Amino acid sequence: MRYFTAGESHGPQLTAIIEGLPAQMELTAEMINKELTRRQGGHGRGRRMQIEKDQVEITSGVRHGKTLGSPVTLTVVNDDWKHWTSIMGIEPLPEDTKPEDIRRQITRPRPGHADLVGGIKYGHRDLRNILERSSARETTMRVAIGAVAKQFLRELGIRTVAHVTEIGGITTNPDTYAGKDVEELRVIIESDPVYCADPEASKRMVEAIDTAKERGDTIGGVVEVVIEGCPPGIGSHVQFDRKLDGKLAGAMMSINAFKGVEVGLGFEMAKKYGSEVHDEIAWDEERGYYRKSNRLGGLEGGMTSGMPIVIRGVMKPIPTLYKPLESVDIDSKEPFVATIERSDPCAVPAASVVAEHVIATELAKAIMDEFRSDMMDALKQDMEAYRRYAKEF
Incomplete structure (x- = not known):
């Protein structure tokens, strides 16, 4: 499976093309729209989320609710385009147009954004030619693609969820939700304002977001993705570019504003002895092989172990501030205080939705590499046979 996304933040639409999906997989726009709505939610989101009510249109590759095996095209129209047609128009400008007549030009790069480096x-x-594409608006299509991937995984008995574990230095107590499976976690976070599974921490996170907004500042945090039901052996140890943990880490780091990633205990491993890190192996007739703990986050030697996959990413505070930072005008080379394009005091809850979907996409791709994936029923049969083999090995 491979995919591309296209479109600018204030352009007419966002588009994704997915190639390589198996035929006969159930897929509807409703499945995708539910996830797009979640991406736009969460306490701390700004005005753009009220302007755009993202709804996907499937324009190829699906007939009567099932994939055909041909490329699937997804489109999300930007409702705000009507206010930007003269600014972001596709056709050439009139010959007598002067540079100073072009509306909403940007020559002042914002610290922490792609503006300056992309312009160079x-x-x-x-610099609008840079910020329009580098905007996190692109994650709309990453979520749409991930919703398709999640449906694929769901048909294979693999379930995913993501939740917020830290915002602005306020961390959850894992004991609050210890022992809960993916579906139980989802019920909790979908009714929480910051998609957090710890109610007490959630209240303090909301307060921290409101405080940051009052100060004209922003705050970041940490999100955790959990995947249950994946069989052992997805990925490979034989080449560096086939190691699944490397692919998942790369997917997490590809999200706008993400600056760190860890699997299982992650950086905590640096403080512990090996006996406190590695997971002992056990076997029983019902479960087959399993680990007595899951400190390595379901990944060993570049492959899934059969235990839940647990991967976290850290999102930096959004760099667009109402308390702006200094920069330099690229025309005059004079210092200035950076302008505001738009700002959310905190987008960590929404980022958790993006993280779940990019990780689901990467896992789906890895599974399609492992099994024949032209037809969904054949893939299911192969997967079931492999599960039996792994259990009885």
Whole structure:
């Protein structure tokens, strides 16, 4: 499976093309729209989320609710485009247009964004040509693609969830939700304002977000993705580029504003002895092989172990501030205080939704690499046979 996304933040639409999905997989726009709604939610989101009510249209690759095996095209229209047609128009400008007549040009790069480096790389003096594509608006399509991947995984008995474990230095108490499976976690977080499974921590996170907004500042946090039901052996140890933990880490780091990733105990391992890190192996007739703990987060030697996959990512505070930072105008080279394009005091809850979907996408791709994936029923049969083999090995 491979995919591409296209579209600008204030352009007419966002588009994704997914190639390689198996035929006969159930897929509807409703399945995708539910996830897009979750991406736009969470306490701390700004005005853009009220402007855009994202709804996907499936324009190829699906007939009567099932995939055909041909490329699937997903489209989300930008409702705000009507206010940007003259600014972001596709057709050439009139010959007598002067540079100073082009509306909403940007020559002042914002610290922490792609503006300056992207302008240097692609030779754009109007930095809007950079920020329109580098915007986190692109994650709309990453979630839409991930919703398709989640449906694929769901049909194989693999379930995913993501939740917020830290915002602004306020951390959850894992004992609060210890022992809960993916579906139980989902019920809790979908009714929580910051998608957090610890009610007490959630209240303090909401307060921290409100405080940051009052100060004209922003805060970041940590999100955790949990995946249950994946059989052992997905990925490989034989080459560096086939190791699944590396692929999952790369997917997490590809999300806008993410600056760190860890699997299982992650960086805590540096403080512990080996006997406190590695997971002892056991076997019983019902479960087959399993681990007595899951400190390695369901991944060993670049492959899934059969235990739940647990991976976390850290999102930096959004760099667009109402208390702006200093920068330099690329035309005049004079210092200035950075302008505001838009700002959310905290987008960590929404980022948890994005994280779940990019990780689901990468896992789905890995599974399709392992099994024949032209037809969903055949893939299910292969997967079931492999599960039996792994259990009885």
